[in-house]
Amino acid sequence: MKNFALIGAAGYIAPRHMAAIKATGNRLVAAYDPFDSVGIIDSHFPEAFFFTEFERFDRHFDKLRRAQSDEAIDYVSICSPNYLHDSHIRFALRSGAHVICEKPLVVNPWNLDAIAQIELETGRKVNSILQLRLHPSIISLREKIRGGTLETKLNVDLTYVTSRGRWYMQSWKGVEKKSGGIMANIGVHFFDMLHFLFGELQESSVHLRHDNRAAGYLEYEHARVRWFLSVEIDDLPEAIRATGQRTYRSILIDGEEFEFSGGFTDLHQRSYEEVLAGHGFGIDDNRQAINTVAAMRRCELTAAGEAHPFVA
Ligand code: NAD
Structure with missing residues (x-):
């Protein structure tokens, strides 16, 4: 023990x-x-x-x-x-x-x-x-991508709207120096997942960068990704909002929804099991996502080229 x-x-x-x-x-x-x-x-x-x-x-x-x-x-x-x-x-x-x-x-x-x-x-x-690296659906998608013979890059749209109340911007989470901003605090899981799934990062641009929402384009070895993140309830698709849900998470791969809504419950426990077995994710496993986010925080915004559809 x-x-x-x-x-x-x-x-x-x-x-x-x-x-x-x-x-x-x-x-x-x-x-x-x-x-x-x-x-x-x-x-x-x-x-x-x-x-x-x-x-x-x-x-x-x-x-x-x-x-x-x-x-x-x-x-x-x-x-x-x-x-x-x-x-x-x-x-x-x-x-x-x-x-x-x-x-x-x-x-x-x-x-x-x-x-x-x-x-x-x-x-x-x-x-x-x-924890997303331990999600069973993400692991099997990675195996498919890494084991297969993709001839062209996948086209991916990642959308994550997780609405937060007014408290969010008053807390440390809304202060960029304390949380790293929305891309670090809300997005880092997903930027790490994209690297885990699609390989090395080759290109990055940011189209929108506010305290409450951000969007951009990332190109990896195996995918071209348009991404959008928000903590604003107004950004929820109408149909989702009508059901009373406050969160919308979608990953479209070549136009098809990648289903990974289940399987989240025990991922902290799974993380602990891996650490205790000597297979924890260490400092180097974090580098790419943290570098990606830090660069996106500093870079100049570009006029929308490969912009996510939610960017007007
Ligand atoms: P929180 O604000 O609810 O909790 C943070 C706690 O830290 C508070 O109880 C606060 O009093 C305490 N704290 C403040 N200053 C401190 C200090 N100097 N020393 C020790 N404790 C101090 O935030 P949270 O949502 O629980 O997030 C905590 C961490 O977990 C963050 O890094 C966040 O990014 C991460 N997080 C991860 C996930 C996930 O899914 N893995 C989800 C939510 C949050």
Whole structure:
């Protein structure tokens, strides 16, 4: 049984990590969050220590390590805001633990080199949650694409509208320096998936870039992709909105819908199983998507050439 600590325990995604720690037969021994609304811990690990001050969390962590306690922490799961990930990763590695960190692993590409250096120095591993790479339909599509003999590139339209309330722009998620912006915070899963499916990136342009929506064109070895991301309910197709749904996710490949709406439920648990078996996605697995997004944040907008149909 491995001992876990959790940073960012009061947030939206933290309970999925608690559930995954439990489902894989491990235990949460300590949790930290400056915000103390963490009653959810009782549903999983009521005996875990909880801290609202980093220094007290650090002291506890270090005490367990020095005493070689059977509660000494083996893994730190990181669910804090994106711009804090690299700092929390450094803390965990230097404290002698492996890491399981939420996406995006870091906001800026140069942070990857810094944590890679500390990974080397400490001999501890950084693992990231790239759960779409574990989705069964995505894996089988990849096998088809990579194993087949595609003569021409696939034409792909990726649309992801996941409407958020007004709170979103008031929180760290709406602040580009903290979240990386919509392309990093909402899109990075999909940009990683595109690379995973279609190979190396060859070309990129951005047609639309706002806090609440963005769109562009990406060309990979095996596909030409028009993409659109939004957190605005007004961008939902009318038929979807009429059903009361707040999210629309579509991947059209050569005009045919790629069905992958099911199979999402246990992907955090699957991610933990892979990490614990020594097959976690490491720093280098994150490079392409983080570089892609960082470049898209900086590049000049181009007049729509290969624009997604939602770009007016
Ligand atoms: P959230 O805002 O709900 O939770 C973040 C938590 O971090 C909050 O409880 C906050 O109090 C805490 N926090 C703030 N400053 C901190 C600090 N200095 N030290 C420690 N904790 C601090 O956000 P969320 O939606 O749970 O997102 C957390 C992470 O998970 C983000 O990186 C996000 O991108 C990622 N995420 C991943 C998925 C996925 O499907 N894999 C889904 C949602 C979010």
